[in-house]
Structures are given as structure tokens and as C-alpha cells.
Amino acid sequence: MRIIIINIVIFLCIIIDSATSWRFKGKERSPVILIPGDGGSQVEAKLNKTIVPHYLCEKTSDYFNIWLNLELLVPIIIDCFIDNMKLIYHNDTRTTTNTPGVDIRIPGWGDPLSVEYLDPSKASPGSYFKDIGNMLVNDMGYVRNLSLRGAPYDFRKAPNENEEFFVKLKTLVEETYVMNNKQPVTLIAHSMGGPMTLIFLQRQSQKWKDLFINSLVTLGAVWGGSVKALKVFAIGDNLGAYVLRESILKDQQITSPSLGWLLPSKLFWKNNEILVQTQSKNYTLLDLEQFFNDINVPNGWEFRKDTEKYQEDFTAPGVEVHCLHGAKVGTVERLYYKPGVTVDGYPLLILGDGDGTVNLRSLEGCLHWQGKQKQKIYHQPFSGVDHMEILRNATILDYIKTILTVAT
Numbered sequence: 422m423r424i425i426i427i428n429i430v431i432f433l434c435i436i437i438d439s440a441t442s443w444r445f446k447g448k449e450r451s452p453v454i455l456i457p458g459d460g461g462s463q464v465e466a467k468l469n470k471t472i473v474p475h476y477l478c479e480k481t482s483d484y485f486n487i488w489l490n491l492e493l494l495v496p497i498i499i500d501c502f503i504d505n506m507k508l509i510y511h512n513d514t515r516t517t518t519n520t521p522g523v524d525i526r527i528p529g530w531g532d533p534l535s536v537e538y539l540d541p542s543k544a545s546p547g548s549y550f551k552d553i554g555n556m557l558v559n560d561m562g563y564v565r566n567l568s569l570r571g572a573p574y575d576f577r578k579a580p581n582e583n584e585e586f587f588v589k590l591k592t593l594v595e596e597t598y599v600m601n602n603k604q605p606v607t608l609i610a611h612s613m614g615g616p617m618t619l620i621f622l623q624r625q626s627q628k629w630k631d632l633f634i635n636s637l638v639t640l641g642a643v644w645g646g647s648v649k650a651l652k653v654f655a656i657g658d659n660l661g662a663y664v665l666r667e668s669i670l671k672d673q674q675i676t677s678p679s680l681g682w683l684l685p686s687k688l689f690w691k692n693n694e695i696l697v698q699t700q701s702k703n704y705t706l707l708d709l710e711q712f713f714n715d716i717n718v719p720n721g722w723e724f725r726k727d728t729e730k731y732q733e734d735f736t737a738p739g740v741e742v743h744c745l746h747g748a749k750v751g752t753v754e755r756l757y758y759k760p761g762v763t764v765d766g767y768p769l770l771i772l773g774d775g776d777g778t779v780n781l782r783s784l785e786g787c788l789h790w791q792g793k794q795k796q797k798i799y800h801q802p803f804s805g806v807d808h809m810e811i812l813r814n815a816t817i818l819d820y821i822k823t824i825l826t827v828a829t
């Protein structure tokens with residue numbers, strides 16, 4: 422008990438001390454919480470398995486970093502990785518579990534480093550919000566764990582299985598507000614973190630948002646899904662790492678309900694638009710169930726049914742929004758299987774406008790809120806900046822800096 426009290430006292434002293442020096446700078450800047458997208462949180466696994474896919478795979482372990490640990494993404498070992506990272510869907514409860522004997526946890530709640538770097542060793546392929554974090558700390562005097570925080574979550578799962586995240590985020594916002602001399606908080610969200618934050622804000626009262634939220638800054642937010650998600654269900658994705666084969670990671674990716682949530686939204690795609698073209702059949706939004714059966718991923722349709730309600734509620738967030746995204750980067754808008762090639766084969770990717778991952782219409786989704794809320798919606802596309810480049814491009818970092826710089 423005494424140790425706990427001493428710790429609390431020390432903790433409070435640290436807070437008061439930092440908060441004071443913060444105030445002494447004479448600039449009351451809004452504290453920041455970073456909210457990552459798909460793949461943007463660290464993940465730890467602990468094993469106690471009886472069955473493994475290969476004799477080289479470990480059966481037991483303490484918690485270890487599993488996500489984007491490049492040592493695990495090599496031949497054979499990657500099979501162990503996929504078995505440990507995949508989810509098993511139960512269509513009776515509409516929920517998922519890990520492979521038996523695998524325990525997964527998301528470390529570092531509140532700690533910005535857990536979303537600045539995906540690989541705790543800080544190896545560069547795993548850097549994520551790193552440049553934004555460094556800019557805030559080095560150029561603007563933000564302090565990690567005090568005025569700069571992180572909100573990681575299990576990105577494999579859709580909102581229906583991330584209820585705890587929304588509850589914890591509310592507490593994190595309130596706590597950060599208090600720790601920073603009652604300064605309202607700025608939320609910076611990337612990719613799938615955009616719609617995650619939208620759901621969070623939709624659930625709060627206007628009074629709460631007026632008190633606790635300064636603004637929402639979104640970077641490449643997936644407001645209305647993306648055809649890329651269909652492509653991942655069909656052929657997988659190499660996550661931009663050219664050493665990896667798409668088809669290998671596919672076995673894990675297609676088990677993620679969140680990927681079903683990111684499918685093109687009915688609010689943004691018309692029922693007569695062809696998403697997948699083959700010689701014998703064209704698939705539109707109305708044929709998704711058929712498509713998932715034809716590619717032999719029937720759970721994709723279950724994920725869609727479980728998550729569509731989140732896409733359909735596109736109520737404005739009720740806070741000031743800075744909606745930033747890339748544009749004019751080739752982005753898949755249709756899968757085209759040449760005559761003679763079935764959906765088991767490999768399609769040509771027909772490209773349209775977007776940021777390389779998300780179609781333009783989805784990135785621009787925030788424009789629909791103009792006139793639907795009294796707070797301002799600022800919208801700014803950045804030509805030639807792709808979905809990941811937006812996290813490090815100097816023009817965007819400057820823009821974020823400007824938003825957070827208070828006029829004195």
C-alpha cells in the first residue's frame with residue numbers, strides 16, 4: 422500500500438512539475454493523442470500450444486513482439502507467424518478468437534511510442550507515427566506521456582469487437598485534458614483510425630466534445646471503405662514490403678473482421694458500379710456475397726454483415742475537423758480478370774484516383790459533413806502523397822504544426 426501511495430505521489434509530482442514548466446512557456450498548446458490505422462499498433466503474443474504448423478515453430482513462449490518483426494517474416498517462420506496472428510471466426514457468436522494456445526495483447530496504452538514504432542527495437546521498417554512524434558517533441562516542445570499520447574488497439578478486429586477501446590479512449594482524453602491544465606485535446610488519426618475516431622465521437626455528447634476536444638486531424642482516413650480491401654481478400658497484400666509475397670500474408674489478412682469493415686461503403690459506391698470484372702460475371706456491391714463464395718472466403722461476407730452498420734452511420738463528428746489526404750496516386754478501383762482467367766487467378770488492377778490505398782471519394786468523405794455541424798471542416802488534398810507518405814511528408818508535418826500553434 423505504501424509503495425503504491427509513494428508512487429502516486431511521485432507520479433503527481435512529475436505531472437505537476439511538467440505541467441508547470443509547460444505553462445511557463447506561455448503557450449497553451451493542445452495536447453495530442455495519436456490514433457493509428459490498420460496495422461499501426463504493436464502486438465505481443467504468448468504461446469502455449471499443442472499443435473503448430475511446422476516443427477520449427479515454437480510451442481511455448483513468454484510475450485514477444487509479433488507484428489512487423491522482420492525476423493518472423495521469413496520462409497517457414499512466417500507460417501508460425503500466420504498461425505499465431507490469425508483469427509478464427511465463430512458465426513454463432515459473430516466474434517473471433519485466436520488460435521488455441523495463443524494469447525495476444527496490445528502493449529503501451531497511452532504511450533505514444535507504442536504507435537510511433539511498431540517494432541519496439543525501433544527498426545526503421547516498423548516506424549509509424551515516428552516523424553509526427555519527433556516533430557511535436559523536438560520542434561514544438563511536446564512531452565511524451567504527458568502532452569503526447571497514443572491509443573493503440575487490436576486492428577485485426579472491427580469496432581464490434583473493440584468496444585473496450587472506445588471506453589478507454591474517453592478516459593484517456595479526460596485524463597490528458599486534466600494533466601495539461603485543462604487544455605482540450607487534439608486527436609490525430611491515420612487511415613482506419615479515422616473511422617474508429619468518428620465512432621468514438623458520435624457516441625459522446627456535444628457538451629463533452631465542446632469541453633474536451635480541440636479538433637480532429639485525419640490523415641488518409643478511410644471514410645467510406647476502399648476497393649483495396651476487396652483486392653486483399655482476393656490476393657492479399659505485401660504491406661509495401663517487396664520482399665514479402667502477397668499470397669503468403671493473405672492467409673492471415675483474410676481472417677481480420679476489420680478488413681470486412683473497410684470494404685466499399687454503400688454510401689459511396691453505386692449498386693451498378695463494377696468492382697470485379699471477369700469474362701463470365703461482373704460483380705458490384707450487390708454481388709459481394711457471391712464474390713466471397715467464388716474466391717472461397719465466405720467469412721468475408723459475414724464480416725461485411727457484422728460491420729455494415731458502422732459504415733451506414735455517417736453522422737458528423739461534431740468537432741472541428743482537418744481532413745488531410747493524398748491524391749493523384751494510382752489506386753485500385755476495379756479488379757479485372759482477363760478472359761479465361763477465373764477469380765482463382767491473378768487480376769489486373771485497374772487504377773483510379775486516390776492515395777494508393779484509399780479511393781478519392783472515400784478520402785473526401787469528410788466533405789459530406791459540411792453544413793451538417795457548426796464546427797468547421799477544413800479539407801486539404803496533397804497531390805502525389807501516398808497513404809503512408811502522409812505520415813512523413815514535410816508539407817503535411819508543417820500543416821499539423823500550424824494547426825497546433827496557438828496565436829499569442
Ligand SMILES: *[C@@H]1O[C@H](CO)[C@@H](O)[C@H](O)[C@H]1NC(C)=O
Pocket residue numbers: 469471
Ligand atoms: C499450457 O497448456 C496446458 C494445457 O494444454 C496447461 O496444462 C498448462 O498449465 C499451460 N501452461 C501455462 C504456463 O499456462
Ligand SMILES: *[C@@H]1O[C@H](CO)[C@@H](O)[C@H](O)[C@H]1NC(C)=O
Pocket residue numbers: 512513
Ligand atoms: C455457420 O457456419 C456453419 C459451417 O460453416 C454453417 O453450416 C452455418 O449455416 C453457419 N451459420 C450461420 C448462422 O451463418
Ligand SMILES: *[C@@H]1O[C@H](CO)[C@@H](O)[C@H](O)[C@H]1NC(C)=O
Pocket residue numbers: 532534565566
Ligand atoms: C510512458 O509511460 C509508460 C508507462 O508508465 C512507460 O513504460 C513508458 O516508457 C513511458 N514512455 C515514455 C516515452 O516516457
Ligand SMILES: *[C@@H]1O[C@H](CO)[C@@H](O)[C@H](O)[C@H]1NC(C)=O
Pocket residue numbers: 695698699700701702703
Ligand atoms: C462486364 O462489364 C463490361 C464493362 O461494362 C462489359 O463490357 C461486359 O460485357 C460485362 N460482362 C458481363 C459478363 O456482363
Ligand SMILES: *[C@@H]1O[C@H](CO)[C@@H](O)[C@H](O)[C@H]1NC(C)=O
Pocket residue numbers: 803804805806810814815816817
Ligand atoms: C510532400 O507533399 C507535397 C505536397 O503535395 C509535394 O509537393 C512534395 O513533393 C512531397 N514531398 C515528398 C518528399 O514527397
